Amino acid sequence: MSKLKITGKELRQLGYPEGPVISITMNLVQKHYKYASKDAVFTILKTVLQTPSDFVSDAVLAPVAAQLLPPPPKEEDGTAVSLNQSGIAFNIFGREHIEEGALAQMYTAAKLPVSVAGALMPDAHYGYGLPIGGVLATRNAVIPYGVGVDIGCRMCLSLFDIDPKELTNRTHYFVRELNEATLFGSGAQFTKAENHAVMDHEAFQQLPFLKELHGRAWKQLGSSGSGNHFAEFGVVEIHEQDAVLGVAPGRYLGLLSHSGSRALGAAIAGHYTKIAISKRRLPQDAKNLAWLDxxxxxxxxxxxxxNLAGDYASACHHIIHAKIAKQLGRKPLKMVENHHNFAWKEMLDGEEVIVHRKGATPAGKDVLGIIPGSMTAAGFIVKGRGEAAAVNSASHGAGRKMSRSKALQSITDADLKKELAKHGVTLISAGLDEAPFAYKDIEVVMKSQRALVDVVGTFTPKIVKMAGDKIKKWQEKGAD
Structure with a gap:
């Protein structure tokens, strides 16, 4: 087998900036991925470029991520801020499933002078700043990396009164609809921009920084990005009548999408994190928790x-769902959606606080949300129980148990193909780093948060599209 070689020119074409990151990436690929396919490696490198904060603790890719993140401020910049010696108390759900790195990050966040309350969800894992799966309430302060890079990353589920057997009987048709409804890939842009009111948002005019991002944001409106983002058809099952969900028991065809605010959100996160770090100089292990008053x-x-990024992310989902609803000739019976990378103003013990949910689902009393599993594991339509001990939150998914680099090194095409066949899932495209084996058992995660949400329905994936190189070439000839 020939060894893989990549060039600086190829990395620049992927969007990598000029500088040391080019040579660092080339050397890393030569050392760790020399026998991997170029498509597989390019998929992971695109994901690192889009969300470098997800890779800061990756055993292989951390040096590349470090080069792509905002540089630390000069030592003399900003006001020195000390952490409290003993942090606020916070609850941990599913402690036995959470890695030590995520716990350490949450304990650090609890020591911030602005912290009021917190919780750690059972799908938690190491992130950048606040851990993914971390919930933190602060007093009149917002932490950009407490929200995350992909601001407004969210779930959206449309239920259609269509027999889900159609997904098997007319597979080619539904594959085509997913392929035509959205674009995947870190730099994906449409040649013809969609129309949506979000592009007239006042923030684009009020902030010069955002005005410069307007053109690219328009071209990416309705796209889905890379990493763990997806669009998929599946079977929705509602077992009992629920007054909040308002859908009769039965089996329905469901369209589920997961994506965020694309390059717009990443640019906002990077820009304001740099400002926050420059204004408040925290100890090294807490510097990425710098806040803005x-x-x-x-x-x-x-x-x-x-909030603009959140509205933009929502618009992307609505455009995708509207396109498919039009093709199906049906309006959805119900749409359930929620952010899971955002900050909200909420009341806590009679005081208004800022609640950061980074990879966590809002679960206030009777608030509906979606908690997905994996490309083969069922996801859940949930209703919040308003548990104050969790700051009205729940997990945002199963959570990773395997880093992306480890997944690429240990999971084979044959492994993935066998698992898909076992569950009757048609995979249009994805990377091996998103294979089901890379994720925790969603059933175990849900058991750890029974006090936080009630399950009112399930979504079982059947036709899945993600960014990546494992692509099934579907022939449109003879398609329904």
Whole structure:
């Protein structure tokens, strides 16, 4: 087998900036991925480029991620801030399933002077700043990396009154609809921009920084990105009548999508994190938890920009779902959706606080949400129980148990093909780093949060599309 070689030119074409990151990446690939396919390696490198914060603790890719993240401020910049000696108390759900790195990050976040309350969800794992699966309430302060890079990353489920057997009887038809409804890939853009009111949002005009991002954001409107983002058809099962969900018991065809605010959100996160770090100089292990006060101009700007990114992410989902609903000739009976990378103003013990949910689902009393499993494991339609001990939150998925680099090194095409066949799933495209084996058992995660949510329905994937190189070439000839 010939050894893989990549060039600086190829990395630049992927979007990698000029600088040391080019040579670092080339050397890393030569050392760790020399027998991998070029498509597989390029898929993971695109994901690192889009969300470098997800790879800061990766055993292989951390050096590349470090080069792509905002540089630390100069030592003399900002006001020195000390952490409290003893942090606020917070609850941990599913402690036995959570890695030590995520716990350490949460304990650090609990020591911030602005922290009021917190919780750690059972799907938690190491992140950048606040751990993924971390929930933190603060007093009049917003932490850009407490929200995350992919601001407004969210779930959206449409239920259609269509017999889900159609997914098997007319597989080619549904494959075609997913292929035509959205684009995947870190730099994916449409040649013809969609129309949506979000592009007239006041923030684009009020903040010069955002005005410069308007054109690219428009071309990416309705796209889905890379990493763990997906669009898929599946079977929705509602076992009992629920007054909040308002859908009769039965089996329905479901369209489920998962994506965020694309390059717009990443740019906002990077820009305002750099400002926050420059204003408040925290100890090294906490520097990425730097915050912006909502009474200061930068804090107000970030809040405006964050909400724009959330609205933009929502618009992307609605465009995808509207396209498919039009092709199906049906309006959805119900749409369930939620952010899981965002910050909200909420009341806690009679005080308004800022609740950061980074990879966590809002689970206030009777609030509906979606908690997905994997490309073969069922996801859950849930109703929040309003558990104060969890700051009205739940997990945002199963959570990774295997890093992307480890997944690429240990999972084979044959492994994935066998698992898909076992569950009757048609995979249009994905990377091996998103194979089901890379994720925790969603059933175990759900058992760890029975006090946080009630399950009101399930979604079982049947036709899945993600970014990646494992692509089934479907012939349109003879398709329904």
């Amino acid at each position: 909502l009474n200061e101009q930068e804090g107000q700007e970030y809040w405006l920009a964050m």
